[in-house]
Amino acid sequence: MTAVGRVQAAFLAAWYSFLRRRTAVFFTFFFPVIIILIFGALVQTQATGGGLFTEPPAYYVPGYLAVVVLFTPLSRVGSEVARHRDGNQFEKLATTPLSRWEWLLAQTLVNVVVIGLAGLLLLGLIVVVTGAQIAFSPLLVPFVGLGVALFCGVGAMLGSFADSQDGVIAASNALALPLLFLSETFVPPSMLPAWLPTELSPLTFFSRGVRSVTFQPSTEPFFGMAAPGPLFYLGVLAGLTFVFFAAGAVALPRTD
Template sequence: MSRTGRLRASSRAAALSFLRRRTAVFFTFLFPLLIVLIFGALIETGAGGGGLFAEPPGYYVPGYLAVVVLFTPLSRVGSEVARHREGNRFEKLATTPLRRWEWLFAQTLVNVAVIGLAALLLLALLVVVTGAEITLSPLLIPFVVAGVALFCGIGALIGALADSQDGVIATSNAIALPLLFLSETFAPPSLLPAWFRPALELSPLTYFSRGVRAATFDSSGDPLANLAVLIGLAALALAVGALALPRVD
């Protein structure tokens, strides 16, 4: 079988695996929409009040998008790797022409498609519910693709190192929750202690937030520079994640 055929078959298997898990579908599509309804409609955002959610609604678009770009790849790919380890599937895959990086690339393709659709629905709801005034920049597509790829790579690494699926979920949440709120998403840097602000540069999600915000809301930023950093981090994460996948179980 050709490489294209292997990727196609592996991607199809990954897509069917996702659709069979109703919990995964719920958290990918419905959970982010609930977050928007809660924080966008019930806890209304608006400039002038000070504190958290004091910025215009458009400022928080990267934060809402980060919910799916961050959480879904980490948990889905990490759990998939853990399931393959527990079922001795990597040992079986080692007897086939499918390489480890091809398997991870196929998983990433499926996540990009699923999360891209979820992000599109999320953006539409954001505009309707919060009245966010944003620019629908074509740069949103590479930002979402690079962000998903980045956290797919990290998810693969978590799945390869965690001792169980429960361990994957616990580790993913322990990583994702701090990143979600400490990466210039919902909390502006001005709200954080001065001594902590340099640490924002260490979060890969910061470059997603800055870039998306510069492309859709704040034109004073540089989206291309942040996109370049994000792509570099994504390539590194996928390479490390593929190397971490076990050859045998």
């Protein structure tokens, strides 16, 4: 069997495994609905007053998408790796032709499909609930796909190093929550300390790129350079995705 065939078989196995866990399916799609209803209401009621949500509704599209692009891969892939470790599945995997990077690629593709569908639901709700005027660019697809793949790699590392599934969830939340609010998603750079290096967060490049193609071009400089365009942020995100995906594949245990 070729590498493509092995990845396809592993993808189908992971896909059907996800569908069998009905609670996971429900909350994967229900969680974005709750986020939109809560934050969307805040945006609508405080858009012209003081407080956090003072920008136009479309400004927060990267933040809404970041919720699923960040949290879902970290928790799902991290928990999947932890379950495989608990069930000695990696020891069995070592006896098959399926390599670690192929296994992680299959898991990543499942997450890309799932989060892509959740992202479509999010965008529709954003328009309906908040009345945001969003520019739908084809570049939005690779931004979401690369963002998911990047955090799948991070999730694989968390699942490989954490001592249990509970540890994975705790580590995922401890990492995701600061990144969500310190990566130019819901909080504009003007409200963050000037010394805070938001460029060190990979989610910042996702936020700036998505905002550039859905709302308005980014005006934030990059380490003193003039504000670059969305293709620059897409290229940086692609490079970071390669690094974190490779690191996640290397971190996967060969045996348990």
